[in-house]
Amino acid sequence: MDADRxxxxxxxxxxxxxxxxxxxxxxxxxxxxxxxAVAARAGVGKHTIYRRWPSKGxxxxxxxLSSHETILEYPDTGDIVADLREQILAxxxxxxxxxxxxxxxxxxxxxxxxxxxxxxxxxxxxxxQTQRTIDRLEKARDAGQLSPDLxxxxxxxxxxxxxxFQFLITAQPLTHDYIDRxxxxxxxxxxxxx
Amino acid sequence: MDADRxxxxxxxxxxxxxxxxxxxxxxxxxxxxxxxAVAARAGVGKHTIYRRWPSKGxxxxxxxLSSHETILEYPDTGDIVADLREQILAxxxxxxxxxxxxxxxxxxxxxxxxxxxxxxxxxxxxxxQTQRTIDRLEKARDAGQLSPDLxxxxxxxxxxxxxxFQFLITAQPLTHDYIDRxxxxxxxxxxxxx
Amino acid sequence: MDADRxxxxxxxxxxxxxxxxxxxxxxxxxxxxxxxAVAARAGVGKHTIYRRWPSKGxxxxxxxLSSHETILEYPDTGDIVADLREQILAxxxxxxxxxxxxxxxxxxxxxxxxxxxxxxxxxxxxxxQTQRTIDRLEKARDAGQLSPDLxxxxxxxxxxxxxxFQFLITAQPLTHDYIDRxxxxxxxxxxxxx
Amino acid sequence: MDADRxxxxxxxxxxxxxxxxxxxxxxxxxxxxxxxAVAARAGVGKHTIYRRWPSKGxxxxxxxLSSHETILEYPDTGDIVADLREQILAxxxxxxxxxxxxxxxxxxxxxxxxxxxxxxxxxxxxxxQTQRTIDRLEKARDAGQLSPDLxxxxxxxxxxxxxxFQFLITAQPLTHDYIDRxxxxxxxxxxxxx
DNA sequence: CTCTAATCGAGACGGTACGTCCCGTCTTTTA
DNA sequence: TAAAAGACGGGACGTACCGTCTCGATTAGAG
Numbered sequence: 001m002d003a004d005r006x007x008x009x010x011x012x013x014x015x016x017x018x019x020x021x022x023x024x025x026x027x028x029x030x031x032x033x034x035x036x037a038v039a040a041r042a043g044v045g046k047h048t049i050y051r052r053w054p055s056k057g058x059x060x061x062x063x064x065l066s067s068h069e070t071i072l073e074y075p076d077t078g079d080i081v082a083d084l085r086e087q088i089l090a091x092x093x094x095x096x097x098x099x100x101x102x103x104x105x106x107x108x109x110x111x112x113x114x115x116x117x118x119x120x121x122x123x124x125x126x127x128x129q130t131q132r133t134i135d136r137l138e139k140a141r142d143a144g145q146l147s148p149d150l151x152x153x154x155x156x157x158x159x160x161x162x163x164x165f166q167f168l169i170t171a172q173p174l175t176h177d178y179i180d181r182x183x184x185x186x187x188x189x190x191x192x193x194x
Numbered sequence: 195m196d197a198d199r200x201x202x203x204x205x206x207x208x209x210x211x212x213x214x215x216x217x218x219x220x221x222x223x224x225x226x227x228x229x230x231a232v233a234a235r236a237g238v239g240k241h242t243i244y245r246r247w248p249s250k251g252x253x254x255x256x257x258x259l260s261s262h263e264t265i266l267e268y269p270d271t272g273d274i275v276a277d278l279r280e281q282i283l284a285x286x287x288x289x290x291x292x293x294x295x296x297x298x299x300x301x302x303x304x305x306x307x308x309x310x311x312x313x314x315x316x317x318x319x320x321x322x323q324t325q326r327t328i329d330r331l332e333k334a335r336d337a338g339q340l341s342p343d344l345x346x347x348x349x350x351x352x353x354x355x356x357x358x359f360q361f362l363i364t365a366q367p368l369t370h371d372y373i374d375r376x377x378x379x380x381x382x383x384x385x386x387x388x
Numbered sequence: 389m390d391a392d393r394x395x396x397x398x399x400x401x402x403x404x405x406x407x408x409x410x411x412x413x414x415x416x417x418x419x420x421x422x423x424x425a426v427a428a429r430a431g432v433g434k435h436t437i438y439r440r441w442p443s444k445g446x447x448x449x450x451x452x453l454s455s456h457e458t459i460l461e462y463p464d465t466g467d468i469v470a471d472l473r474e475q476i477l478a479x480x481x482x483x484x485x486x487x488x489x490x491x492x493x494x495x496x497x498x499x500x501x502x503x504x505x506x507x508x509x510x511x512x513x514x515x516x517q518t519q520r521t522i523d524r525l526e527k528a529r530d531a532g533q534l535s536p537d538l539x540x541x542x543x544x545x546x547x548x549x550x551x552x553f554q555f556l557i558t559a560q561p562l563t564h565d566y567i568d569r570x571x572x573x574x575x576x577x578x579x580x581x582x
Numbered sequence: 583m584d585a586d587r588x589x590x591x592x593x594x595x596x597x598x599x600x601x602x603x604x605x606x607x608x609x610x611x612x613x614x615x616x617x618x619a620v621a622a623r624a625g626v627g628k629h630t631i632y633r634r635w636p637s638k639g640x641x642x643x644x645x646x647l648s649s650h651e652t653i654l655e656y657p658d659t660g661d662i663v664a665d666l667r668e669q670i671l672a673x674x675x676x677x678x679x680x681x682x683x684x685x686x687x688x689x690x691x692x693x694x695x696x697x698x699x700x701x702x703x704x705x706x707x708x709x710x711q712t713q714r715t716i717d718r719l720e721k722a723r724d725a726g727q728l729s730p731d732l733x734x735x736x737x738x739x740x741x742x743x744x745x746x747f748q749f750l751i752t753a754q755p756l757t758h759d760y761i762d763r764x765x766x767x768x769x770x771x772x773x774x775x776x
Numbered sequence: 777c778t779c780t781a782a783t784c785g786a787g788a789c790g791g792t793a794c795g796t797c798c799c800g801t802c803t804t805t806t807a
Numbered sequence: 808t809a810a811a812a813g814a815c816g817g818g819a820c821g822t823a824c825c826g827t828c829t830c831g832a833t834t835a836g837a838g
Binding site: 418501533534535574575576578580 | 587664691695701708739747763767774
């Protein structure tokens with residue numbers, strides 16, 4: 001699977017198109033976004049867009065992901081719970097709050113309709129984040145802060161899953177309190193105290 | 195928010211339309227589904243559809259949810275881990291495997307673009323499942339099988355989140371083994387053994 | 389061959405479309421006429437045009453022919469030469485002079501690229517004119533004003549041909565003098581006086 | 583008006599382009615011919631075509647006329663009717679029969695839309711033919727085979743017009759018999775025998 | 777026998793229009 | 808009198824070419 005499939009050009013014209021895409025997505029929402037409008041806003045022929053991105057979804061993904069390359073914080077204070085809290089908070093603040101929340105939600109929605117978008121999203125965003133989390137978790141496990149036989153890939157979905165569930169499924173607010181309680185419960189385990 | 199907003203009619207004509215919708219969704223995917231095609235397939239005027247459902251998404255949600263009212267198993271053997279395992283397996287087998295997986299994924303995707311769909315989905319599907327899980331968890335907590343101060347709403351997102359994450363975000367297979375390891379980790383907690 | 393193939397609707401909307409077509413054809417010329425522009429000018433969806441006419445050429449033909457249903461003069465004073473002169477003059481004044489000359493020339497040009505246009509043009513315009521000329525010639529022959537063994541279909545192309553040749557091929561002006569000299573020469577014959 | 587305006591280059595690359603043009607015109611018809619396709623077929627950049635011909639029509643005219651420089655027969659047996667018959671037959675066989683009829687018809691059609699094509703066509707094809715016919719007619723008139731006061735330019739349109747009329751307007755077949763009857767009628771005149 | 781300038785192929789580019797598909801609304805026709 | 812059938816204005820699709828415009832890479836003529 002190759003992220004280039006959904007473009008990665010760095011020339012000025014591509015950048016103009018990505019900007020126009022984001023502007024219009026903010027104004028209209030992804031659903032009402034049209035390649036025709038992007039072309040008009042960017043002052044570009046439609047073909048120039050089709051030449052670079054295979055679909056509206058691919059363009060949108062590229063525009064959203066390129067606009068916030070900000071590497072999310074992965075602090076390492078030695079305290080794994082505090083660090084995970086920091087990291088989750090940073091991600092939530094960026095992606096689940098205005099102005100980016102609607103776009104990110106749409107992006108995840110579009111990934112459900114288009115396997116290429118899903119794959120590119122994983123490759124360009126999910127996988128790198130996962131890898132960095134796993135690296136941090138590994139250090140923590142070596143430091144004795146985690147259950148020694150914990151599958152770290154699994155831990156990643158345990159940590160991320162509830163956040164995404166809240167964001168995508170129940171559409172409940174992701175408060176700091178929620179994140180604190182979540183981490184506490186995850187580290188303590190659901191079972192009764194021994 | 196009222197689920198009736200996305201229809202609930204029980205007459206034969208509505209049923210025909212729902213069937214045609216499912217057929218076409220299976221054949222073409224949700225993205226290429228059109229009300230025009232549904233009307234043609236159902237042998238019905240477009241008006242008749244618009245009179246009953248406010249949007250393609252609402253029709254689709256209704257068609258998908260109505261087609262599988264099968265009440266998912268919520269066994270109660272006294273063993274909460276075994277029962278949760280049974281229940282999660284049943285849900286995964288139904289919703290994350292062919293033939294329903296694509297439709298369910300599309301439904302969740304559409305919910306990201308349309309708040310009415312999101313609300314209706316919660317009301318008609320997510321909330322009832324949540325309630326029944328919470329009821330079962332409550333019994334388990336009372337029986338001392340769960341941490342006594344566990345927030346059960348939170349527990350629900352801890353149990354569901356990783357599954358949805360795997361289904362929607364990483365698009366990895368939801369094997370029985372994965373579910374077993376997930377439950378084990380969740381009950382044991384991420385932290386080191388005391 | 390059926391002229392209905394290129395439309396014949398008499399409703400008001402069709403009339404609006406024909407008018408917009410003529411306006412734009414006058415302003416831009418047939419070559420730069422577009423169905424898109426006609427639809428915009430007529431305040432009509434493109435599909436409404438495609439539903440009625442199979443091509444830009446067919447629309448244009450219908451618009452041009454419908455706009456000038458004026459039955460060309462076919463006088464009968466008893467003098468065949470004078471009458472033919474009158475009739476040819478009327479046709480030339482109408483079709484080979486502004487404002488219609490450009491449109492008519494384009495129509496004949498388009499007929500060379502599209503057999504359906506050619507056939508419709510014959511059926512709706514050429515054939516009826518031919519028939520009326522032949523009727524007049526027949527009377528003249530009976531009255532002894534024409535060579536008694538003259539093939540009247542042939543006579544029609546002898547009378548019309550040079551006019552069209554001048555109009556389409558050499559693009560020379562069709563003066564009254566030219567028409568007079570033409571008729572004189574045709575009636576006298578090319579051969580030497582006996 | 584200068585025929586060079588529509589090109590006249592004799593180099594090998596121009597010849598390749600003309601050939602590609604003819605091939606594609608045969609395959610697709612003039613209407614569907616595109617400069618883009620000609621460039622691709624000829625293995626040539628678009629610029630190279632635009633550098634040599636101002637328009638698709640000009641290229642097409644040049645390609646068609648260059649491909650059949652065969653000087654049409656202008657026999658002189660002393661018998662003007664027989665000679666004209668021969669000459670008209672040769673022209674008809676070449677231009678109004680496959681494989682050239684469609685191309686020639688398209689060329690005449692295009693001339694109706696584009697004054698430059700019309701002028702170039704006259705200059706490169708019509709005028710020379712006319713001149714040679716007029717020369718032949720002049721000899722015939724001097725020999726007493728034609729009406730002594732006949733306007734020879736007019737005679738030219740009288741002889742050519744009906745042929746073109748049949749070819750372009752009524753789209754009837756140009757049989758040998760038709761040509762014989764035409765010449766007989768033209769020489770005898772339409773009027774009654776004196 | 778280089779060096780410089782022109783020419784070339786290739787094809788990107790902003791545009792315009794194509795003919796098609798659906799949208800959601802609205803008539804018309806049939807039962 | 809309600810429903811099928813489908814016409815309607817509209818908007819966007821993805822494609823095809825237009826004529827213009829860079830690009831290197833030949834290729835030739837001039838020095």
